[in-house]
Amino acid sequence: MNITLYGAAGSGSVPVEAAMSLIGLDYRVIEAVTWEGETERDKVAAVNPMRQIPALITPGGETLTESAAILIWLADSHPEARLAPKLDDPRRAQFLRWMTFIPAAIYSMFWVRDVPSRLVGEDKAAQEEVKRRTAERIAECWRVMDGQIEPGRFLLGDDPSVLDLYVAVASRWTPRRARFYVEAPRMAEVVRRVDALPSLQTFWAARFPFEDET
Missing domain, CATH: 1.20.1050.10 (Glutathione S-transferase Yfyf (Class Pi); Chain A, domain 2)
Known part of the structure; x- marks a missing residue:
């Protein structure tokens, strides 16, 4: 699996990157330090009109935004990693x-x-x-x-x-x-x-x- 993630060190992309690291996924990060100005936010505009990170491009070309949504998607897509309770889990x-x-x-x-x-x-x-x-x-x-x-x-x-x-x-x-x-x-x-x-x-x-x- 090859994933592209728009993110930045110390940002909301970090838990997403950490989850992918624990799962063992192949991914690349396009650094976009969006709090540093318009030029950085423009890097994300093509995939996220809100010009915010994180924004993830799946291997199928689908765009996911919002860190919580991405984290839940990753965990549910890889239940073997045990990074979230399953649907029938009481938790x-x-x-x-x-x-x-x-x-x-x-x-x-x-x-x-x-x-x-x-x-x-x-x-x-x-x-x-x-x-x-x-x-x-x-x-x-x-x-x-x-x-x-x-x-x-x-x-x-x-x-x-x-x-x-x-x-x-x-x-x-x-x-x-x-x-x-x-x-x-x-x-x-x-x-x-x-x-x-x-x-x-x-x-x-x-x-x-x-x-x-x-």
């Missing part, structure tokens, strides 16, 4: 719940944070207030998730899933891990395990170098 409902919660409640905040002038114009004070409030909102959402999920060794039990990859990456973004550990102490131990997975050490070093904030 499936909660898997879908949290895979949707992250982009809806948390990831969406970064569209606002990256360019706050989109909503408040050029008022610098207003932009800083937007950044402050979105950081607080993200922290609150992590706290809510932590209060309702019941992790085992990983978020859904003994085996890592694409949900673990998603949370491990998103929790590295603002307000960053030190705050995440405070707000989400039950998930904190899980993301540390994901950081330490031997099968991903080379991958993390290349695509999202990270020093734990303790």
Whole structure:
């Protein structure tokens, strides 16, 4: 299987890349650092009119966008990798719940944070207030998730899933891990395990170098 992924180091494409690495798929990444300006966003325009990453082109030429959708598709297409509960698994409902919660409640905040002038114009004070409030909102959402999920060794039990990859990456973004550990102490131990997975050490070093904030 040969897959093309539009993405960038440290971005929302990283959990997708991590999942493909664990599955053992052949893929190539077209680097598009979309938060750096119009030229970078234009790289993605032909495959995603929203000019956002990640965007994945399947071997059959189909385009998939939205990180959660791509992760679920990858896991369901490769059940042998055990990266998601199967359709008849009792954990499936909660898997879908949290895979949707992250982009809806948390990831969406970064569209606002990256360019706050989109909503408040050029008022610098207003932009800083937007950044402050979105950081607080993200922290609150992590706290809510932590209060309702019941992790085992990983978020859904003994085996890592694409949900673990998603949370491990998103929790590295603002307000960053030190705050995440405070707000989400039950998930904190899980993301540390994901950081330490031997099968991903080379991958993390290349695509999202990270020093734990303790």
